[in-house]
Amino acid sequence: MLNKKLRYLPHLAIIGLALLPVSQAFAADEEEEDKEWREVALQLPEAPKAENLLNFYKSPSQSFAIDTKSLTVAADGTIRYSLVATSAGGAKNISYEGLRCQTYEVKLYAFGRPDGTWSRSRRNQWDMISNTGANKQHATLFSEYFCEGKTIAGKANVLLDKLRGKKSSYY
Template identity: 65%
Template sequence: MLFVLNQTFSSATGKRVAAMILLTSLSVTSLVKAADEVDEEAEKEWKEVALQLPEAPKASNLIDFYQSNNLSFAIDTRSVNVVTDGTVRYTLIATSSSGAKNVSYEAIRCQSYEKKLYAFGRPDGSWSRSRKNQWEVISGTNTNKQHLILFTDYFCEGNSIAGKTDTIVDRLRGKRSLFSR
């Protein structure tokens, strides 16, 4: 490339311009490569712990934490688990105003502001694994803000998990706020 630039720019000024173009392109290439390496390292460092599905939720263990226009949301406190991979896993129960229930086993990853759906609960207490096996950014723009509420009010403090399992369950029960330690 330098040979081509030297042929194109024969004057001293032209050679300086050619050298600056070459150095700029090398710098940009180096920065892009370095950013890619940092992204790859961050991804390599985090490894998701293998999934273990909990027992089916029981009504006595449910705590309501959020209500939208036509749905109420509860967590099965026995399913809440702060996992060593830096996620909080839990069973979520969404109940419509007509009484229909959807049960799901999910996780929130505070570090990346993401959620993941692992499985759906069946009426017989068994689980059906989700076909969608990816993390998604938590949205605060939907009508139902259950994941945002869990992230901001119960599970996370910034991009860190806000305590151990017992602390999070106490918070869900209203015994302690996010800011009391």
């Protein structure tokens, strides 16, 4: 009986060797997921200029635009951009923000001042994106322009084309 079982041993070894690359691929995926994410250093852009603003969302009380010159996809997988929110009465709020497709989060890096300088945010934290209330602009950026599921929808030029309503052929 033992001899019958032993005769299959070489076949099992061959099958094991054949499955080795598959198991290594799964191990590599697990290692990639286990790696601690690190945010790259912040570099604030120039203040937004009116000619570079691209409107993308309008709520009952505000309209929102992205400064096209500020939009970047950082090495850490964040999408960074200057956001200009304009109230129905004409008041403007400018912020520099980051969005993470992988985690459905947004972070406020800095506030724009009237003189064109930035005031860094004291809150150094990522927050879940809300699809209700006053902050639907982030959910709109996530779902309609910047992300495809948990993946960034492309390089900065592709994201800008999406914001402009163009279909890009270089995803």
